[in-house]
Amino acid sequence: MILKAPWEIDLMRKSSRIVAETLGKLTEMINPGLTTMELDRFAEAYILRRGGKPAFKGYRGYPYTLCVSVNEQVVHGFPSTRRLEYGDIISLDLGVVVDGYYGDAAVTVPVGKVSDEARRLIAATQGALSRAISAVRPGNHLSDISHAVQSTIEGQGFSVVRLFVGHGIGRSLHEEPQIPNFGPPAQGPVLKPGLVLAIEPMANAGGSDVMILDDRWTAVTCDRSLSAHFEHTVALTEDGAQVLTSYTEDESAQGTGR
Ligand code: MF3
Numbered sequence: 001m002i003l004k005a006p007w008e009i010d011l012m013r014k015s016s017r018i019v020a021e022t023l024g025k026l027t028e029m030i031n032p033g034l035t036t037m038e039l040d041r042f043a044e045a046y047i048l049r050r051g052g053k054p055a056f057k058g059y060r061g062y063p064y065t066l067c068v069s070v071n072e073q074v075v076h077g078f079p080s081t082r083r084l085e086y087g088d089i090i091s092l093d094l095g096v097v098v099d100g101y102y103g104d105a106a107v108t109v110p111v112g113k114v115s116d117e118a119r120r121l122i123a124a125t126q127g128a129l130s131r132a133i134s135a136v137r138p139g140n141h142l143s144d145i146s147h148a149v150q151s152t153i154e155g156q157g158f159s160v161v162r163l164f165v166g167h168g169i170g171r172s173l174h175e176e177p178q179i180p181n182f183g184p185p186a187q188g189p190v191l192k193p194g195l196v197l198a199i200e201p202m203a204n205a206g207g208s209d210v211m212i213l214d215d216r217w218t219a220v221t222c223d224r225s226l227s228a229h230f231e232h233t234v235a236l237t238e239d240g241a242q243v244l245t246s247y248t249e250d251e252s253a254q255g256t257g258r
């Protein structure tokens with residue numbers, strides 16, 4: 001686990017802010033008829049204009065700026081000529097690097113009015129991220145984060161994806177430690193100021209099993225049930241947890257007791 005100095009967290013605040021603002025713009029663009037490639041094109045141009053660089057493009061050969069995962073797609077969906085349809089749910093995952101420091105976040109957004117199940121799945125996954133962020137406190141253990149995610153999602157009748165994990169983040173997109181979205185409380189390393197984590201719960205409406213499509217990236221639920229994904233880059237500072245990728249004051253103060 002690599003602990004960051006305050007000046008490093010300040011740089012991560014820059015990349016993370018670009019992530020947050022880009023996701024905010026993309027969320028506003030979402031409408032039936034829009035192609036997922038249009039979202040990717042906008043995101044790349046906007047990030048470059050803000051002085052950042054897309055972090056995913058070229059990472060292990062990933063070809064795009066954004067991951068766009070629709071309905072039964074879990075994560076790592078390719079932008080394409082697919083048009084969004086009324087009732088879809090769409091997960092947008094985005095990383096940005098500024099001066100060598102990374103930020104990473106994801107949101108799942110409904111396209112128009114969606115089914116009750118879809119609405120509940122999105123709320124449960126977002127709630128799991130929020131509970132997980134509340135577990136980011138000095139003295140807590142890493143698995144308290146995992147446990148918060150699992151108990152929230154399963155408590156609402158959904159299942160947790162096990163194939164993908166959250167991660168440390170900093171001068172690399174993925175650093176130690178891995179953060180599973182399931183597990184017992186009070187295990188693993190103790191959380192300390194300077195730790196920066198990308199916490200990313202993924203939940204399925206049906207079973208937890210996922211498979212990778214022939215494009216070698218897109219993960220889908222095996223039973224083709226809906227899937228949702230939320231992610232924030234969170235720094236543990238001397239003043240408590242700070243959500244670096246949030247765009248509302250409200251959200252970024254979460255966990256700091258403010
Ligand atoms: N947020 C995801 C992750 O941390 C996105 C990675 S996509 C990739 O794994 F293209 F960069 F691999």
Ligand code: CO
Pocket residue numbers: 104105166167198200231
């Ligand atoms: Co991530």
